[in-house]
Amino acid sequence: IAFGKARFLTSAPSIRQCPPETGREVAFAGRSNAGKSSAINALTNNHRLARTSKTPGRTQLINFFTLGDEAYRLVDLPGYGYAKVSRELKEQWQRDLSEYLERRKTLQGLVLLMDIRHPLQEFDSAILHWAMQGQMPVHILLTKADKLSRSQVNNTLFKVHKELKNLGLHDNKLSLQPFSALSNSGVDELKSVLQSWLIP
Ligand code: GDP
Incomplete structure (x- = not known):
């Protein structure tokens, strides 16, 4: 996959x-x-591709990028978690997202980013449950890993593994890695x- 040609x-x-x-596609x-x-910018080595500063709370678009070839797409779903959005909008978004994760035929896997x-x-765990319900592979990026020491990173990896297990989510469709766009680690x-998702 030509990630650099996104x-x-x-x-x-x-x-x-x-x-x-x-x-x-991967979302x-x-x-x-x-x-x-x-x-996304680190992955595609393109620092203008996905804007890094957005207005929180504003309705955001779902952006589609091709990865060198029209047949391979990256889907940037709007960030969630801002309380400013109305309850109805939040619920509509949740219904749409769960439907997307469970029904979208072209979707091969979801990358879920968590600080x-x-x-x-x-909502992170809700997304995980929907994806697992839809047999959708999920790869978790624990982002901004440069903010922690190596031992803190390892502790967090261990803890998150354990929590996922407690949530009943220790499935073979679930993987986890630390990531840093700042130091370009984990790319x-x-x-x-x-x-592996796009070219099985
Ligand atoms: P988004 O809202 O999820 O798209 O997040 P952004 O990519 O816009 O990043 C949010 C903030 O976190 C910005 O201030 C970034 O500079 C910062 N940030 C993003 N990735 C990293 C990283 O790997 N390391 C550090 N230290 N900061 C990061």
């Missing part, structure tokens, strides 16, 4: 208005500020997971 394809105002189900989700744009200092917040591991 190009913007289109935006959709809602999951219901996604482009047709052709080719294969990126995470709370606002989890480091999703930075991770390594605040893993498994509200190769992420690439090989995406590669």
Whole structure:
């Protein structure tokens, strides 16, 4: 997969208005500020691709990027977790997202980003449950790993593994890695997971 040749394809105002189900895609989700744009930029080696500063609370678009080939797409889902959004909007978004994760035929896997200092917040585990219900592989990025020492990173990995197990989510479809867009660490591991999803 030519991650370095990523190009913007289109935006959709809602999951219901996604482009047709052709080719294969991988989706990126995470709370606002989890480091999703930075991770996509590090992955594609393109620091203008996903904007790094967004207005919190504003309705965001779902952005589709091609990965060198029209048949391979990366889907940047809007960040969640901002309290400013109305309850109805939140519930609509949750319904749409669960439907997307459970029904979208082109979707091969979900990358779920969580700040390594605040893993498994509200809604992260809901997303994990929906994905597992839909037999959807999930790869978790514990982002901003540069903020912690090596031993703190290892402790967190251990704790998150244990919590996932407690949630009944220790499935073979679930994997986990530390990631830092700042130090560019974990990029190769992420690439090989995406590669295995897109070209099975
Ligand atoms: P998004 O809202 O999930 O797209 O998050 P952004 O990519 O915009 O990042 C949110 C904030 O975290 C920004 O201030 C980034 O500079 C910072 N950030 C993102 N990734 C990293 C990282 O790997 N290390 C550090 N130290 N900061 C990061």
